[in-house]
Structures are given as C-alpha cells and as structure tokens.
Amino acid sequence: MSKLLLKVQNLHASVEDKVIIKGLDLQINEGEVHVIMGPNGAGKSTLANIIMGHPNYKVTEGSIYFEGEDITEARTDERAKKGLFLSFQAPEEISGITMENFMRSSRAVLSGEEVKAYAFHKELMLIMDELQMDRNYAVRHVNAGFSGGEKKKSEILQMLVLNPKLAILDETDSGLDVDAVKTVSSGINQFKNSRNAILIITHNTKILDKLHADFVHVLMDGKIVKTGGTALIDQIYETGFASMESISGK
Amino acid sequence: MEKRKTFVKDVDRTLYDMKDTGADSYRVSKGLTKDIVAEISAMKDEPSWMLELRLDSLKTYHSLSMPEWGPSLHELDMDNLITYVRPNTSLKENWDEVPGDIKSTFERLGIPQAEREALAGVGAQYDSEVVYHHIKEEMIRQGVVYTDMEAAVKEYEPMIREYFMKLLPAKTHKFLALHGAVWSGGSFVYVPQGVDVKIPLQSYFRFNAPGAGQFEHTLIIVDKGAKLHFIEGCSAPKYNTVNLHAGAVELYVREGASLRYSTIENWSKNMMNLNSKMALVEKNANMEWVSGTFGSHITMLYPASVLNGEGAKTEFTGVSFAAEGQNLDTGTKVVHAAPHTSSIINSRSISKGGGVAVYRSAVSVLPQAHHVKSAVSCESLMLDSVSRSDTLPVMDIRNDEVDIGHEAKIGRISEEAIFYLMTRGLDEIEAKAMIVRGFVEPITKELPLEYAVEMNNLISMELEGSIG
Numbered sequence: 001m002s003k004l005l006l007k008v009q010n011l012h013a014s015v016e017d018k019v020i021i022k023g024l025d026l027q028i029n030e031g032e033v034h035v036i037m038g039p040n041g042a043g044k045s046t047l048a049n050i051i052m053g054h055p056n057y058k059v060t061e062g063s064i065y066f067e068g069e070d071i072t073e074a075r076t077d078e079r080a081k082k083g084l085f086l087s088f089q090a091p092e093e094i095s096g097i098t099m100e101n102f103m104r105s106s107r108a109v110l111s112g113e114e115v116k117a118y119a120f121h122k123e124l125m126l127i128m129d130e131l132q133m134d135r136n137y138a139v140r141h142v143n144a145g146f147s148g149g150e151k152k153k154s155e156i157l158q159m160l161v162l163n164p165k166l167a168i169l170d171e172t173d174s175g176l177d178v179d180a181v182k183t184v185s186s187g188i189n190q191f192k193n194s195r196n197a198i199l200i201i202t203h204n205t206k207i208l209d210k211l212h213a214d215f216v217h218v219l220m221d222g223k224i225v226k227t228g229g230t231a232l233i234d235q236i237y238e239t240g241f242a243s244m245e246s247i248s249g250k
Numbered sequence: 251m252e253k254r255k256t257f258v259k260d261v262d263r264t265l266y267d268m269k270d271t272g273a274d275s276y277r278v279s280k281g282l283t284k285d286i287v288a289e290i291s292a293m294k295d296e297p298s299w300m301l302e303l304r305l306d307s308l309k310t311y312h313s314l315s316m317p318e319w320g321p322s323l324h325e326l327d328m329d330n331l332i333t334y335v336r337p338n339t340s341l342k343e344n345w346d347e348v349p350g351d352i353k354s355t356f357e358r359l360g361i362p363q364a365e366r367e368a369l370a371g372v373g374a375q376y377d378s379e380v381v382y383h384h385i386k387e388e389m390i391r392q393g394v395v396y397t398d399m400e401a402a403v404k405e406y407e408p409m410i411r412e413y414f415m416k417l418l419p420a421k422t423h424k425f426l427a428l429h430g431a432v433w434s435g436g437s438f439v440y441v442p443q444g445v446d447v448k449i450p451l452q453s454y455f456r457f458n459a460p461g462a463g464q465f466e467h468t469l470i471i472v473d474k475g476a477k478l479h480f481i482e483g484c485s486a487p488k489y490n491t492v493n494l495h496a497g498a499v500e501l502y503v504r505e506g507a508s509l510r511y512s513t514i515e516n517w518s519k520n521m522m523n524l525n526s527k528m529a530l531v532e533k534n535a536n537m538e539w540v541s542g543t544f545g546s547h548i549t550m551l552y553p554a555s556v557l558n559g560e561g562a563k564t565e566f567t568g569v570s571f572a573a574e575g576q577n578l579d580t581g582t583k584v585v586h587a588a589p590h591t592s593s594i595i596n597s598r599s600i601s602k603g604g605g606v607a608v609y610r611s612a613v614s615v616l617p618q619a620h621h622v623k624s625a626v627s628c629e630s631l632m633l634d635s636v637s638r639s640d641t642l643p644v645m646d647i648r649n650d651e652v653d654i655g656h657e658a659k660i661g662r663i664s665e666e667a668i669f670y671l672m673t674r675g676l677d678e679i680e681a682k683a684m685i686v687r688g689f690v691e692p693i694t695k696e697l698p699l700e701y702a703v704e705m706n707n708l709i710s711m712e713l714e715g716s717i718g
Binding site for chain 2: 052054055076077080081084085088091092095096102106109158162
C-alpha cells in the first residue's frame with residue numbers, strides 16, 4: 001500500500017478574523033495526483049498557503065500532518081525541508097539574484113549538503129533543455145521581468161530541480177498560451193512518479209488534458225463538498241459549480 | 251533654473267557649504283590649542299608653511315559653527331577629544347619590523363596577505379601615524395610615487411604645497427578646518443603621465459585608541475592619460491567613548507586620466523565619521539567612486555566630483571547599511587562645470603533595527619555646461635517598521651541643453667518575498683540576506699571580488715539576530 005503523505009484534518013483557518021477554511025479534510029498518498037477545483041473566492045489559494053505555513057493565516061482548529069508528523073505549527077522553511085513545495089500563482093520577483101544561484105542555494109539548504117556548482121549547472125541545463133527553456137533564464141534574476149508564462153515555467157523548473165515529495169501547483173495553467181501549457185504539463189509529467197504526489201489547484205482544466213488525475217475535489221466556501229474521479233470535471237463543465245452546492249446539501 | 255526634487259524635503263544649502271559666523275572667536279580650549287597644533291607640527295619637523303596652514307585652519311575651526319543640517323552631532327565633545335595619538339613605532343617598509351600587536355591587528359584584517367596576492371602597494375595607518383608603507387619595485391621604476399603624507403611634505407614639498415587642501419580648504423566646514431589643524435598620516439600618490447597602474451594600491455586605516463581622532467590626509471594626482479585604482483579600508487574596535495574620524499581626500503584626475511577610488515568602511519559603532527572627499531576631473535578624464543558604509547555611529551560622507559574639463563565623466567556607486575544606533579547620511583555631490591560632461595549616480599541604502607539611512611546628493615549644472623548628461627538612481631530598503639530611510643536628491647540645473655534622468659525608490663522588505671524564499675527552504679535570516687544581497691547587487695558587481703565577498707559577509711553579519 002502506498003504511503004500517506006499529506007493529511008489535513010478538520011482544518012479551520014482565518015486571515016485577519018475572516019474565516020476562510022471551515023472544516024476541511026484531505027488525504028494524499030504517494031503516487032497520486034489530486035485536483036482541487038472551485039469557484040473564485042472558495043479558498044483554494046488560501047489552502048495552498050496554509051499548507052505551506054504562510055504567516056498571515058491562522059489555523060484555529062484542526063491539524064496538518066506530513067508523513068505522519070504534525071506540521072500545523074512548523075515554520076515554512078521546515079515544511080520545505082520535509083518535502084513540501086508550492087508553485088505560486090504569482091511568484092515574487094527577487095532582483096539581483098540569478099535563478100541558478102537561487103536554486104543552488106535552495107538545493108543546498110533543502111538537502112543540507114554542499115552543492116557542487118559545476119555539477120549543478122550541468123544538471124540545470126539538462127532540465128531546462130527538457131522544459132524547452134532558454135538557457136539564458138539561468139542567469140536572469142529570479143522572476144524579474146518575466147512574463148506570466150515565463151514565471152510559471154520558472155516554478156515548474158524549480159519543482160524539477162528541487163524534487164519535492166509533494167508539489168502543490170496553484171493555478172499553474174492560468175494565463176498560459178497553448179504551447180506553454182504543453183511545456184508545463186510535460187514538465188509535470190516528467191516530475192511525477194510513484195514516490196511523490198501532486199496537488200493541482202485550478203479553476204479550469206486545460207492542464208488536465210495532458211495529465212491524469214486520480215482524484216478531483218470540489219472546494220466551495222472553505223470546505224470540500226464533493227470528491228470523485230475525472231468524471232466530476234465533465235459534470236462541473238456541464239452544470240457549473242452551482243450544482244455542487246446543492247449536492248453538498250446547502 | 252530648474253530644480254527637481256523627489257520625496258520629503260529639500261536640503262536648504264549645498265552639502266559642504268556651512269554657515270560662517272564671520273566672528274573671529276578664537277578661543278583656547280582644553281582639547282585643541284595653538285600649542286598642541288604647534289607641537290604636532292614640530293614633532294613632524296614640518297616646513298613653516300605647513301605650520302601656518304595648521305594655525306590658520308585652527309583659527310577657522312574656532313570661527314565656524316557646527317553644521318545645522320544632517321544628523322545631530324551633540325555627542326561629540328570637541329573639548330575632550332585627543333586629536334593626536336602616536337603609535338609606539340616609526341614607519342616601516344617591512345611587516346617583520348612592525349611591532350607584534352600592531353602587525354597582528356593588520357594580519358587579522360588580512361592586509362599583508364592581500365598585499366602579497368593582489369595589490370601594487372600598501373599603506374597601513376594605526377591611529378594617527380602610518381606604520382607601514384610599501385610599493386612594488388616595478389611601480390617605482392615607472393615613476394609611481396606612493397608614500398605617507400609626512401614624508402611627502404618633505405620629499406615632494408613643491409607639489410604638496412601647490413595642492414594640499416586646495417580642493418578642500420579649511421573654510422569649507424568646521425571638520426575640514428579641524429582636519430587642517432591636526433591632520434596626521436594618510437597617503438600621497440602620484441602616477442606619471444601615461445602610466446597604467448594595473449593592480450590596485452591600498453591604504454588601510456586602523457583606529458585603536460579610545461576617545462581619539464583620526465585625521466589622515468590623502469592626496470592623489472593621476473597625471474595625463476594615467477590610470478589608477480586606489481582602495482581605502484577602515485576599521486576600529488568598539489569603545490564606549492565617541493571617536494572622531496575627519497579625514498580628507500583630494501584627488502586630481504588630469505586630462506584623459508582615470509581614477510577609481512574604492513572604500514569599504516566598517517568603523518566601530520562609536521565612530522563619528524565626518525570625512526571629506528573631492529575630485530577635480532579634467533578634460534576627458536574619468537573619476538569613479540565606489541563607497542560602502544557599514545560601520546560608524548554617525549556618518550556624513552558625500553564624495554564630490556567637479557567635472558572641470560570638457561568630456562569629463564564621473565560615476566558614483568554607493569551602498570550603506572544602517573543598523574541599530576546608526577545614522578548614516580551619505581551620498582555624493584557632482585558639479586558639471588564644463589560642456590559634454592556626464593555623471594552616473596547609483597546608490598542603495600538599507601536600514602534595520604531602528605537605524606537611519608539617508609541618501610543626500612547634489613547635482614549642479616553650471617550655465618556654461620551644455621550637453622550634460624546625468625543619471626541618478628537611489629533606492630532604499632527598510633527591513634522593519636522601526637527603521638528609517640530618506641532620499642534627498644537635489645538638482646540645480648542652469649543650462650537647458652541637458653539630459654537628466656532621476657529615479658528614487660523607498661520600500662520595505664516584502665513579506666511575500668520572504669515567504670516565497672522560505673517555501674524554497676531558506677530560513678527567515680537566509681531569506682532576508684538573499685533579498686538584501688540582491689538589492690545591493692548593482693553595487694557588488696562593481697567591486698573587486700574580495701570586496702564583494704566582504705560586503706556580502708558584512709550583510710550576513712548585520713542580519714544575524716535581526717529577527718525578533
């Protein structure tokens with residue numbers, strides 16, 4: 001049986017006294033791809049931030065476990081070291097630091113080992129070639145002046161370089177043209193194996209054309225109201241999120 | 251006349267121009283008397299014109315009032331300042347002859363090693379006197395002069411007399427007047443016409459006595475078409491008493507010459523660093539300032555370039571890091587006095603833990619200076635909500651045919667950027683240090699490698715324990 005990676009149990013969370021997550025449960029095993037869909041404002045990005053320990057959100061009830069360990073109170077960098085990764089919807093720009101130096105520093109702190117510059121460079125170039133990314137990105141400053149699509153590719157590149165156990169992809173497909181979606185999904189496919197897992201947060205499904213999802217969850221008003229297979233996606237497309245609300249008995 | 255300003259308020263007078271009360275209120279005080287000044291001069295066995303310069307400066311000192319702008323200098327007890335401390339050694343040309351404790355201080359600072367590896371010549375000043383001066387044979391053969399200022403006054407008397415405190419006369423402000431009266435130590439460099447000094451010269455100033463002042467004088471003449479990179483390093487241990495540093499740097503960059511003057515200053519945090527620097531840049535000559543200010547309690551430092559000949563250029567690259575208890579008031583001054591002159595100013599300042607970082611600059615274009623180009627970029631980064639940053643860039647443009655660009659930014663470190671880096675495994679300090687290193691990257695990339703490394707180390711050191 002595959003190992004349980006993430007367990008979110010009866011999670012309640014708020015930001016500045018506004019309750020956003022209202023009793024959410026979620027379990028993700030190794031080798032699985034999960035999709036969370038939901039209308040705008042349902043709390044999808046909030047959930048991603050809370051799993052990573054964003055300081056602005058307060059968990060008021062419930063727990064988050066990773067590989068059996070309670071990480072509800074853990075610092076963000078500790079969660080990263082345990083193998084959690086978030087691909088941001090709008091990644092920050094850090095000027096003055098090259099992508100390569102940034103990723104090498106990150107690899108070093110995550111692994112706790114020295115990372116040899118030349119070996120890392122060779123590996124990075126290989127991954128960038130596979131992602132069909134211009135090698136010049138390695139010497140550009142972190143996300144600085146990147147277009148929306150370039151930023152998303154940069155996040156996927158980091159995921160491949162840092163090789164986490166659980167990658168949360170927040171709206172990775174939004175704002176991408178057809179070619180970029182193709183590149184990004186092939187990157188995700190390349191990453192995926194039986195020892196890791198992916199949680200995709202999205203409000204459309206372009207990215208799922210190329211990617212098999214094991215579970216689809218519908219998140220509405222801070223709760224998962226329905227879970228199913230890919231058939232659920234078609235249902236959402238036919239009837240919209242509004243129909244889910246009635247299913248949830250609201 | 252066009253006057254541009256950004257942010258906060260204007261400075262109401264030019265940087266070096268201070269109020270002259272006009273009254274000749276010569277008065278003898280415990281700290282600084284005619285006798286002390288005469289004694290310093292006698293000890294150095296100086297020519298009489300230098301003694302006169304000192305005594306005139308002393309009069310000027312007593313007639314001038316303290317500056318009325320910038321950080322408060324009320325902690326400075328001018329009457330109780332020991333102006334001159336002589337280390338227990340005479341000038342040496344071999345490190346082995348420098349007394350053990352003084353030598354080991356410089357060893358710890360890495361100066362002899364740097365000399366072996368990367369420098370054309372080194373001068374080391376301990377308190378008021380230069381204790382070590384050495385220049386490579388090859389440089390001497392090309393006619394390069396690099397010596398301590400005391401020796402220069404004797405050996406190159408006509409040249410020193412012609413240039414000493416002519417760019418920065420005592421009347422400029424109270425601390426230059428003080429400097430004129432009690433100056434001691436420093437370096438004199440002369441690079442003959444057409445000589446390219448390919449490896450840098452370095453002077454290192456180390457301050458060891460508590461409650462003292464350091465007033466070194468640096469005079470550099472880079473003759474026509476010659477090239478030089480001069481590096482200045484400064485440090486001092488921490489005492490509870492206030493120390494004063496009021497040095498003066500006068501640079502003459504003649505036609506077609508280039509000079510790069512780099513400083514990484516890491517004075518201890520009891521230091522009042524009130525240093526004056528000015529370069530006279532002639533036709534088609536190029537003056538570059540690289541200035542890193544990390545230490546000191548209070549700094550007022552605005553290296554100035556006077557672009558005196560057609561086609562003269564200057565570039566100022568500065569960074570300052572103000573932590574708790576520090577008020578660093580830094581920037582630059584450029585005078586475009588000739589046509590087709592250009593200036594580039596690039597400054598980054600960081601403040602944390604209640605520190606104050608002020609960027610202050612004055613760019614003026616005189617009426618005769620047409621086709622001038624000037625680009626000013628100053629950015630400030632505050633690492634918390636208790637720190638302060640101001641930018642006060644003043645421009646005084648008196649010619650219409652100019653191309654002036656200006657950009658100023660003040661911001662706080664982004665919490666989201668810290669979170670982003672933390673999701674990649676960096677802890678909070680590492681994340682902040684990375685953001686700050688990135689912020690000053692436009693400066694570090696201009697530095698020689700070992701200085702860039704030192705600067706990054708200083709940033710990491712400053713950030714440790716900054717979380718709270």
